[in-house]
Amino acid sequence: xxxxxxxNYNLYRLIKIAVVLLFMILLILSAAQIVLRxxxxxxxxxxxxxxxxxxxxxxxxxxxxxxxxxxxxxLDVVSKALKKLNKNLIxxxxxxxxxxxxxxxxxxxxxxxxxxxxxxxxxxxxPIWVLETVIPFTFFFMALVYLQSIIxxxxxxxxxxxx
Amino acid sequence: MISLIIGLALIGLALIGTxxxxxxxxxxxxxxxxxxxxxxAVIIEISRIATNSVLISIPLFTFAGxxxxxxxxxxxxxxLSRAAVGWFKGGTAIVTLLVCAFFTSFTGxxxxxxxxxxxxxxxxxxxxxxxxxxxLGLLTTSGSIGLLFPPSLLLILYGVLAKVSISKxxxxxxxxxxxxxxxxxxxxxxxGMVVAEVEPxxxxxxxxxxxxxxxxxxxxxxxxxxxxxxxxxxxxxxxLTAVYAFIVEVFIYKDLNMKHDVPRIIRSSMxxxxxxxxxxxxxxxxxxxLVDEQIPxxxxxxxxxxxxxxxxxxxxxxxxxxxVGAVLDVFSALIVVLPLMVPIAKEFxxxxxxxxxxxxxxxxxxxxxPPAGINLFIASFRFRKPVMSLxxxxxxxxxxxxxxxxxxxxxxxxxxxxxxxxxxx
Numbered sequence: 052x053x054x055x056x057x058x059n060y061n062l063y064r065l066i067k068i069a070v071v072l073l074f075m076i077l078l079i080l081s082a083a084q085i086v087l088r089x090x091x092x093x094x095x096x097x098x099x100x101x102x103x104x105x106x107x108x109x110x111x112x113x114x115x116x117x118x119x120x121x122x123x124x125x126l127d128v129v130s131k132a133l134k135k136l137n138k139n140l141i142x143x144x145x146x147x148x149x150x151x152x153x154x155x156x157x158x159x160x161x162x163x164x165x166x167x168x169x170x171x172x173x174x175x176x177x178p179i180w181v182l183e184t185v186i187p188f189t190f191f192f193m194a195l196v197y198l199q200s201i202i203x204x205x206x207x208x209x210x211x212x213x214x
Numbered sequence: 215m216i217s218l219i220i221g222l223a224l225i226g227l228a229l230i231g232t233x234x235x236x237x238x239x240x241x242x243x244x245x246x247x248x249x250x251x252x253x254x255a256v257i258i259e260i261s262r263i264a265t266n267s268v269l270i271s272i273p274l275f276t277f278a279g280x281x282x283x284x285x286x287x288x289x290x291x292x293x294l295s296r297a298a299v300g301w302f303k304g305g306t307a308i309v310t311l312l313v314c315a316f317f318t319s320f321t322g323x324x325x326x327x328x329x330x331x332x333x334x335x336x337x338x339x340x341x342x343x344x345x346x347x348x349x350l351g352l353l354t355t356s357g358s359i360g361l362l363f364p365p366s367l368l369l370i371l372y373g374v375l376a377k378v379s380i381s382k383x384x385x386x387x388x389x390x391x392x393x394x395x396x397x398x399x400x401x402x403x404x405x406g407m408v409v410a411e412v413e414p415x416x417x418x419x420x421x422x423x424x425x426x427x428x429x430x431x432x433x434x435x436x437x438x439x440x441x442x443x444x445x446x447x448x449x450x451x452x453x454l455t456a457v458y459a460f461i462v463e464v465f466i467y468k469d470l471n472m473k474h475d476v477p478r479i480i481r482s483s484m485x486x487x488x489x490x491x492x493x494x495x496x497x498x499x500x501x502x503x504l505v506d507e508q509i510p511x512x513x514x515x516x517x518x519x520x521x522x523x524x525x526x527x528x529x530x531x532x533x534x535x536x537x538v539g540a541v542l543d544v545f546s547a548l549i550v551v552l553p554l555m556v557p558i559a560k561e562f563x564x565x566x567x568x569x570x571x572x573x574x575x576x577x578x579x580x581x582x583x584p585p586a587g588i589n590l591f592i593a594s595f596r597f598r599k600p601v602m603s604l605x606x607x608x609x610x611x612x613x614x615x616x617x618x619x620x621x622x623x624x625x626x627x628x629x630x631x632x633x634x635x636x637x638x639x
Contacts, residue, residue: 067477067481070480070481070484071476071477071480071481074273074277074480074484075480077270077273077274078274078277078453078456078457078460081270081274081453082453082454082457084453085446085450085453085454099267102267102270103264103265103266103267103269103270104264106263106264106269106270106272106273107261107263107264109273109484109487109488110263110272110273110484110487110488110490110491110492111488111491111492112484112488113273113481113483113484113485113486113487113488113489113491114235114485114488114489114491114492115488116481116484116485116488117485117488117489117492118233120485122485122489123233123234123235123236123489123492124233124234124235124489124490124493124543124545124546125228125231125232125233125234126228126229126231126234126541126542126543126586129229129230129231130229130230130231131231133230133231134231141230141231144227144230145227145230145231145232145233148227148232148236148240149232149233149236152236152239152240152243153236155243155253156239156243156256156257159243159252159253159254159256159257160254160257160260162252162254162257163254163257163258163261166254182264183261183264186257186260186261189492
């Protein structure tokens with residue numbers, strides 16, 4: 052459990068830095084593209100494609116942060132009342148379902164990336180399949196976060212039963 | 215039968231608080247598996263996010279909105295509106311309306327308006343002797359009042375999902391949005407009669423406030439002009455807005471620090487964007503499957519047995535959408551329900567731009583409606599008041615919104631007049 056917590060925390064710190072850096076690159080690249088278009092009637096070749104993938108990266112890394120911080124959009128009317136009754140049980144249920152579904156999504160996204168490798172085009176010398184790796188990475192990180200949550204809530208439940 | 219059981223189980227999971235993107239993703243996986251389709255198809259839909267050039271505007275406008283909300287902009291805009299309209303009875307309530315509309319149009323309906331402005335505006339209203347009930351109702355519902363104005367996130371998402379020109383939607387939303395604000399303002403004037411004293415109008419004060427907010431005033435005008443004149447696409451307008459807000463708040467006003475504030479704001483805004491994008495990705499697989507399975511057409515065939523008149527369809531659509539908006543969050547409601555509704559509305563001869571205004575006004579109402587209107591929960595958190603008491607405070611405003619919704623629904627020209635006049639393409 053300690054190792055899992057450490058891995059998640061360090062990945063979270065890495066994502067925090069990456070999201071800021073990538074967003075700044077997106078901002079600078081997109082601003083440069085407009086300036087070039089308006090003033091010089093030209094542009095950086097492939098910049099638009101790169102900007103679209105940067106959007107995918109900042110959004111999915113943002114989603115990773117949302118998972119770590121427990122800030123995903125959810126309906127919390129009933130859950131708030133249920134959590135008062137037995138918070139650990141509800142968190143355990145939600146985390147288990149999330150972990151299972153994310154594992155399927157991770158597996159499907161790895162298959163997708165493998166299928167993309169052959170014949171993949173490049174943007175700025177980076178193959179597109181590399182730019183798409185943020186999808187399996189996101190599901191992998193989210194699955195780890197929910198795995199940690201499963202263990203914490205299960206421990207809480209056992210503690211509660213012992214008490 | 216299996217689909218029904220799985221569907222019910224996932225509804226149960228959504229109700230206990232499972233993130234909605236997990237619910238939609240899970241449903242897509244199960245339906246694909248039942249239909250014998252490889253579940254990698256769900257990921258193909260997600261990867262399509264990177265093929266849509268309009269989506270770049272969502273992180274950039276959201277970032278710009280957060281930059282403005284976290285800086286001194288709220289104080290400067292309140293000072294400006296107060297100097298402009300705060301000198302007559304009801305003026306403070308109108309200040310609230312205008313400033314909230316401005317912020318919601320930039321930050322989307324992510325609750326930032328209430329969080330950023332609630333603490334500044336509520337004491338002002340109470341000090342002016344407005345009742346607590348009116349003040350709370352006004353602040354709660356104002357948290358969504360700007361969503362028909364450009365560059366609202368929901369207008370962009372609608373355009374992406376329904377394949378409607380975003381420039382058209384940006385221009386079309388102006389008149390319905392203004393009508394809503396004007397009717398709210400009339401109600402504010404009526405309630406403003408309780409105000410004992412108002413500060414006299416001072417030209418000097420107004421000039422000072424204009425000077426103070428001189429860098430922020432052009433923002434919405436640049437967006438609208440840029441798009442209307444065809445100088446910028448919505449994505450380019452988003453880029454300019456983000457760069458402009460960044461330069462103004464960091465280097466001109468120096469309200470925000472490059473080292474500490476900017477990284478924090480990027481992270482907070484991208485958490486919101488990430489939350490929306492994963493719902494978009496997971497729900498796109500689901501809705502495309504439903505569309506491929508001809509579900510909208512089946513619903514349409516069933517409906518046609520009972521409904522033939524357009525007015526009746528519109529009425530039922532409104533009721534359905536208010537319920538959806540009150541139960542689901544606005545983004546999920548839009549992403550999941552819209553692709554199913556667009557083909558049906560088309561069959562009934564409803565213009566896609568008109569449909570957008572109807573759809574979004576409904577969500578605006580649902581956003582504030584009990585039992586699950588998210589604005590009520592955000593306001594409850596911000597003002598430390600029970601959700602039900604806020605829901606009661608919101609009732610008069612919800613009635614006004616419903617009246618405006620009826621106008622928008624049955625007078626299509628309210629939504630279409632401006633784009634016809636300006637020949638927006």
